[in-house]
Amino acid sequence: MFFVSLIPIRSGSPGEDSERSDAARNRERLLVAARELLDECGVDSLTMDKLAKRAGVGKGTVFRRFGSKAGLMMTLLSDAEAEFQGRFMFGPPPLGPGAPPLDRLVAFGHARIGYLLEFGDLARAADQSVYTKLEVPATLLWHRHVELLLRAAGMTADPWLMAIFLGATLDPERLLYAVRVQDVAPERLAEAWTELVTRVVGKA
Amino acid sequence: MFFVSLIPIRSGSPGEDSERSDAARNRERLLVAARELLDECGVDSLTMDKLAKRAGVGKGTVFRRFGSKAGLMMTLLSDAEAEFQGRFMFGPPPLGPGAPPLDRLVAFGHARIGYLLEFGDLARAADQSVYTKLEVPATLLWHRHVELLLRAAGMTADPWLMAIFLGATLDPERLLYAVRVQDVAPERLAEAWTELVTRVVGKA
């Protein structure tokens, strides 16, 4: 009932069954071109027109494949995202199972901060889609993860909503803004997170 | 050094000195037209072209006056925003001065939730401007307000960053999403906020 698939980002992997050969070829070309463009000019300067041109396909093909720019970013992010998901769900403690819930919560925030420092631009572009930001499967998954940790740590008052509140704190856009524009050291973010969740989970 | 002007939203008020008569007339026309369009079709369907047409001015005039769509929204919001600012800075307790810091924090969140339920669409449109979201003077002001309340309540660990974290929770987009899409009752949001800040300020 609460299952969320582990790698639900988008079908960017070639494993997709029954795909025409030209479609597969073009998808591959597009992904290659997209990574090149990202290296060269960053997320914001990557336009769908440039991408189509670089990959040698029509613009329509780009959108058929990925649905939107956000969809493309999700695809590009899917490997890193899956790895991250694997770490907090199945990896070694304190991030993975085995450690006390509060320790896992703390570790989760730290890991997410690190993840966003590395892939935050992609994540920001993948999220931004006005009202669907929170409907991205990957987001649903880690929100639920936080909720379960809150419950395990003994929180009884609306852990679902509290997870959303805490999740707001780890928003890519805000975090990147803090680090890049406000010049907040990542360690400081991590400490504040520790402080926050420790107090929220309460007396421990 | 930490002064933030109370009504810094944007010079939408007619008090602006030395403004040419045609400019003043057009600004007034634009504001009237904008409110009409907002009533008729909502924030998202209000386009700058429609607005210019409705007001009987050129598109360039709209942008010269308000700078951007976000700027227009700020102007439209400025009265409500100023009133809100006045309430939490000078109004009666527990929102205004006189009550214990924690009570004021709780009241602030509740008031902001109410504010966003009423003006959230405008606020969302006014904020959204990729990287400047947190540089809006009004936002700086209430973040600082929260920071000062945290300090007053005895928090010593990075109250500035903690205020930003708590502020993320009161983001227009997230709040509206919770209420409208996830169907969370406003009272539930208020309770969760109470729970959150009570725990964060902690039993000292």
Added chain:
DNA sequence: ATAAGAACCGGACCGTAGTCCGTTTAGCTC
């Protein structure tokens, strides 16, 4: 009143995300 110049005006123009639909092609069947 008039002339000069600053401020303002308007709409053509641009870049971008996303859509549409007539055309092409891969892959299956006979």
Added chain:
DNA sequence: GAGCTAAACGGACTACGGTCCGGTTCTTAT
């Protein structure tokens, strides 16, 4: 291997926010 069909293709098109600049209008000084 010819023919058929569904899938994929591509690029012209739309909608929107935002910019630019030649022309117009208000204001002020004389």
